[in-house]
Amino acid sequence: MTTPLLDIDDLHFAWPGQPELLHIAQLRLDAGERVFLEGPSGSGKTTLLGLIGGVQTASRGHVRLLGADLAALRAGARDRLRVDHTGFIFQQFNLLPFLSVEANVLLPCQFSALRRQRACQRHGSERAAAGRLLEHLGLSPALLPRRAGALSIGQQQRVAAARALIGQPELVIADEPTSALDADRRDGFLRLLFDECRAAGASLLLVSHDRSLARHFDRRLALPELNRAHPATER
Amino acid sequence: MLLLRLALASLNNRRFTALLTVLAIALSVCLLLTVERVRNEARASFASTISGTDLVVGARSGSVNLLLYSVFRIGNATNNIRWESFEHYARHPRVSWAIPLSLGDSHRGYRVLGTSTAYFEHYRYGRRQALQLAEGRPFAADPFEVVLGAEVAQALDYRLGDSLVLAHGVARISLLKHDDKPFRVVGILARTGTPVDRTLHVSLAGMQALHLDWRNGMPAQGSARLSADQAREADLAPRQITAFLLGLDSRIATFAVQREINAYPGEPLLAVLPGVALQELWSLMGTAEQALFVISLFVVLIGLVGMLTAILASLNERRREMAILRSVGARPWHIAALLVAEALVLALAGMLGGLALLCLGIAAAQGPLQAHYGLYLPLAWPGAHEWRLLAAVLVAAVLMSAVPAWRAYRQSLADGLSIRL
Structure with missing residues (x-):
């Protein structure tokens, strides 16, 4: 059996001074898989993503990314692992508004030599990679030098997707990436995201409270069902 | 980056x-x-107000006070010193030059300094810079000639050949004017950035001529008054001065000469090293x-x-x-x-x-x-x-x-x- 991309094993987590928020017995994600994780707001979705990203550490149990146990790593190594192998897309305001579109897309390459190297390998240079990704996501190259804050929300989300995908991370984590978009744009955005994840060979873990998105995915999980710390979340 | x-x-x-x-x-x-x-x-x-001077000598008071009135033209001397005392030390074997200073009169708020031509020759300020005349010449034989500091000339807009009247005392508004004996501007000094710029320089003879007919701090009245021409004819040898500056032939002699002056039997004198007094003064400020x-x-x-x-x-x-x-x-x-x-x-x-x-x-x-x-x-x-x-x-x-x-x-x-x- 190959090593799963992400392997969560008996994970416990509580914020300091608060009751246990998460207890997940098992959650696995294989390479190239597209998983929809559903949960109402307040159910600990973002916290779970923080744990997977290695920004928070589990009180007990294990989160393994590409076989590496995050809790066993030092903070710096966790940060490196995160940027090397995961790309993040958030609900909105994903970008640093004062940087250009291009500079925003290139940010992960600034912090990760691995992603810079991969981007260059495939496209010749990181800037070429950024341009190609934006083009695939339906953004004109003319937008590259523009200030990110001047873009529409829909455009910003696509720039965020390009940033998450540059340098081919193995895992893309998207936290409610479509909730700020209207229905048409939402489907268009997801389609582009899927295409690019497939092209890059990345797994996608998308978290949303919007169940109608679930049909596009290989697998659907519900956090309230997974989470034993909250057997019956207030729905 | x-x-x-x-x-x-x-x-x-x-x-x-x-x-x-x-x-x-x-x-x-x-x-x-x-x-x-x-x-x-x-x-x-x-610190550059005075340089090259080894000793400042005046009537016995405080060293800061002596420095203030003799070099900075601030305040007044407690006492004058006799001309003989000056002559005694001007002829001293270790002294290479001596500048007499006579203060007490003013012109529209600026101090008047009675001195000798040695002043233009030996007085040094800054990095041992000598005084330069921007225009004209030093005062000469005629007692009623005045050489202006740069600021005096500029502020009061005097030119060579102008005549001006000195006032008795140093108050800004002086009631007693020496208006019967006007002075003629013969020279204007170049700017030095020191109190010299704010001084009017006259000869000791001129100083003496002004006060020839004065008795007890008041001008003579009526027929006792002397005209400028009468004064020119009179004996204008100075009788007393306020202070003097000494340049010695070697710095090593300074302390010996200073001790000697402080113990001068003729009258109570005080000699100070300008550097030391300057430091003392600066520490106050x-x-x-x-x-x-x-x-x-x-x-x-x-x-x-x-x-x-x-x-x-x-x-x-x-x-x-x-x-x-x-x-x-x-x-x-x-x-x-x-x-x-x-x-x-x-x-x-x-x-x-x-x-x-x-x-x-x-x-x-x-x-x-x-x-x-x-x-x-x-x-x-x-x-x-x-x-x-x-x-x-x-x-x-x-x-x-x-x-x-x-x-x-x-x-x-x-x-x-x-x-x-």
Whole structure:
């Protein structure tokens, strides 16, 4: 059996001074898989993503990314692992508004030599990679030098997707990436995201409270069902 | 480099606050440098008031007092000294030159100094610079000739050949004028930046001629009065003077001659070394000068606290920025370093602004300052001391930025990737 991309094993987590928020017995994600994780707001979705990203550490149990146990790593190594192998897309305001579109897309390459190297390998240079990704996501190259804050929300989300995908991370984590978009744009955005994840060979873990998105995915999980710390979340 | 670029871009995004912060730092740094430069130049010009003179001799009083009235033309002598005493020491084997000084009259607020031509020959100021005549010549045989200091000539708009009347005493409004014996301007000295600029120089004979017919501090009345021409005919040998300056043939002799003068049996005399007295005098003024310096340091501190406030206030609204950076791989120390870089940029910009303001200010105020206060501020590149001050400001800024850096560090650890605000 190959090593799963992400392997969560008996994970416990509580914020300091608060009751246990998460207890997940098992959650696995294989390479190239597209998983929809559903949960109402307040159910600990973002916290779970923080744990997977290695920004928070589990009180007990294990989160393994590409076989590496995050809790066993030092903070710096966790940060490196995160940027090397995961790309993040958030609900909105994903970008640093004062940087250009291009500079925003290139940010992960600034912090990760691995992603810079991969981007260059495939496209010749990181800037070429950024341009190609934006083009695939339906953004004109003319937008590259523009200030990110001047873009529409829909455009910003696509720039965020390009940033998450540059340098081919193995895992893309998207936290409610479509909730700020209207229905048409939402489907268009997801389609582009899927295409690019497939092209890059990345797994996608998308978290949303919007169940109608679930049909596009290989697998659907519900956090309230997974989470034993909250057997019956207030729905 | 990346962090610096990010800091610059982020600051540019908040350029209004950033500019105000930079302005506050620039003004405070400018104040600090101005105070520092004025302080140094004042001290330098103070110390360069007199040079090359080995001993200042006057009636017995305090050394600071003697220096004040003989060199700075401030205050009055407690007593005069006899002409014979001066002659005695002028002929002393170790003395190479002697300048008599006779004070007590004034002209529209400027002091009149009665002296000899030795004054133009031997008096030195600054780096042993001799007095230069900008126009005309020193006073000569005629007693009613006057040589003006540069500021006197400029402020009162006198030219060669003008005639002026001296007043008795040194009050700005003097009721007793020597208006029967006007003086003619024969020379105007070049600017020195010392009290010489604010002095009118006449010969001792002229001084004597003015007071020939005076008795008990009052002019003679009626027929007892002497006209200027009668005075020219009279015996104008001086009887007493206020003080004198001595140049010795070797510096080693200074203390011996000083002891000798202080023990002079003819009358009580006091001889002081100008350097020592200057130091004593400066130490009196040093407190005020240091207070000024400390105040300007505090103003810089206030400028930096303003910067600290601006950065701290921005932290909350920038949590999202921090979380985004964390999500793309920035470590918490990157976030902290970002804030330090920001403070560094602000402080550097402020310092450059301060320097620019200083240069502009000096360029604008140089002329008036020299004209009114005799203070010459050079438009010069900062010296080693000023660079050290600037470096200290920078270090202080970086140290202070540790506060927001630490907060942002903690905040980004606690917030993680959650940027729902």
